Amino acid sequence: MSRAKRQRALSIRTRRAFRDPRAGRNTRERSVTKNIFVIGLNDYNLEKLKRLRGADDIAFHGLIDPAALYDTEVFDVPAMLAEAEEKLSAFDGSIDAIVGYMDFPVSTMLPILGEKFGVRHTSLEALLKCEHKYWSRVLQHEVIPENVPAFAAFDPFDEGALSKIGEAGLTFPFFVKPIKSSGSRLGFRIDSPEDFDYATRRLREDIGTISEPFNFLLDQANLPADIRAIDGQYCLAEQVIGGRQCTLEGYVKDGKVVPYAIVDSVRYPQVLSFFYYMYPSKLPDKVQAKMRELAVKVMEHVGFDQSGFNIEFFWDEVQDQIWLLEVNTRIAQAHCDLFEKVDGVSHQQIMVDVALGNEPDMPWGEGKYKVAGHFFYRVFFIDATITQVPSEEETADALRKVPDTIIRPQVHVGMRLSDLPEQDSYSYALCYVLIGASKQSTLLWNYEQVMKSLTFEFSDLAD
Incomplete structure (x- = not known):
């Protein structure tokens, strides 16, 4: 040999x-x-x-x-x-x-x-300090109390839940959601006892699909006794907050918290459903700087590490008040194309580099566009059956009008809207449209041109 x-x-x-x-x-x-x-x-x-x-x-x-x-x-x-x-x-x-x-x-x-x-x-306990919405609020209140709304946990199966929420100091209107949820699923604005009755009926019907797997994960962690008592069947009621909504993206590597970008979240007029995400944010620099400061305080306090995260905020422009809405323990998937169009690569770069123990090699401003949007084409029916979706010819026509657009239908012919997973409680997102432009007004104009080419039709509309 x-x-x-x-x-x-x-x-x-x-x-x-x-x-x-x-x-x-x-x-x-x-x-x-x-x-x-x-x-x-x-x-x-x-x-x-x-x-x-x-x-x-x-x-x-x-x-x-x-x-x-x-x-x-x-x-x-x-x-x-x-x-x-x-x-x-x-x-x-x-x-x-x-x-x-x-x-x-x-x-x-x-x-x-x-x-x-x-x-x-990151540790399972540090992650749950963010994802268990009640525990997260308790910890946020310890370090940034002026930026956290009033809140209370309640059991939707408890017939006396509304009275106990009132005893905790919350009055109408308030918002309710499961202790663990995603995508605004099973979240409701409550303006009256009738609203609360409707919300608890829906929660009792559907919360098991969340509570059972979440409780399995809670059982794997070392939790304080008072937090263990608030398991996945519970919900959170909290003061209604509002203003201009945004999401701060950040990461933690070896204990150092690094906020790196803010994306605006724009809702449809007069409703809770998202219309589009836009990057970069148009919020004033001083507001963005304050949000970054708050993010560092919260993530250091919970001990989160070795991962990307994002935090949703509101800025009440009239009161000049910043509210922290919630913490998510991963990069926002819906923002990936925004970063790619504006900065040159998806912020999955952050996710990968941190996971490998490298300093993130994320470019800034090296993409083809100054601004990018992720749009949600929605309908506000109770339910319906899809009878037509955009054809290949319609899609090709839309792409000729606005090149580099990504069109991602979420439905198919014969599908019931109620079969769409991970929807909010007020609408259905039929299609995602991802667009780049030189400025916000052009971005919105481009979206209108794309949607003029795309046809969705329905039958069996529920009253």
Whole structure:
């Protein structure tokens, strides 16, 4: 055997000798290529990931079929964790990061998988301090009380819940939502006892799809007794807050909190449903600076680390009051294309770099556009059946009018609107339209031109 062949054989035996049998991976030597596992990875996001800086040296692997996360509201978290662990354990290579850009249950599974397979992650307890909405409010109130609305936890199955909310100091109007929810699901504005009766009926019917998987995750954590008593069946009532809404994107690496961008969230007039997200924000610089300061205080206080996050805020311009709405423990997936159009790459760059332990290599202002929008084309029916969606010809016509636009219908012919997962309580988002422009007015004009080409039709409208 030649010297070169002997060296190759020795190298192979050495790598095999130091393979970790629990994780099925090599723990002594790593190849140049990094292996990143992405929970719920789909083709749309994979293409964006491949365009990140340094992506040529990364292999992205999917964990859990995206349909099991996108197309349903029923999550068997123990089965998902078992499936992910089996695939990771069988992988014959280095496991360098496990990431996700989706809300529950993806975000809450990451600490469990991260701990088991030895990759960078925040603790499950720190994550739950953000995602358990009551616990999060308690902790926020400890450090930024003037920016947190009045709140109270309640059990929607308790016939005396409304009275107890009143005893806690809340009066009409107030807002209610589950202790754990995503996408404004099962959130209601309450202006009267009748509104509260309607909301609790809906919550009693549907909260089990949230509470059961969330309670499983709560059982994996070390929780204070008073927080453990407020489990996934509970809801949060809180003072109505308002103003100009936005989302601050940030990350924490090795204990350092870094807010890096703010995206405006614009609602349809007179309703709670989102019309579009726009980047960069048009809020005054001093307001953005204050939001960054608040974000640092909150994320340091909860001990969140090694991950991206985003925080939703309101700025009441009349009162010059900033309110913190909620904390999310991942980058906002709906903002990925905004950053790509304006800055040159998706802010998945932040997610990947932090997960690998690198300083984020995020460009700023290197994209094709000065401003970008993620629009939600919605209908405000109670329910209906889809009878027509945009044809290939209509889509092609829209793209000729506004090049570089991404059109992502969320429905198909024959589908009932009520079958759409992760919708708010007042509307259905039929289509996402992602557009870039030189300024906000052009952005809105471009959206109108696109929608003039697209046809959605319905039958069996519910009264």
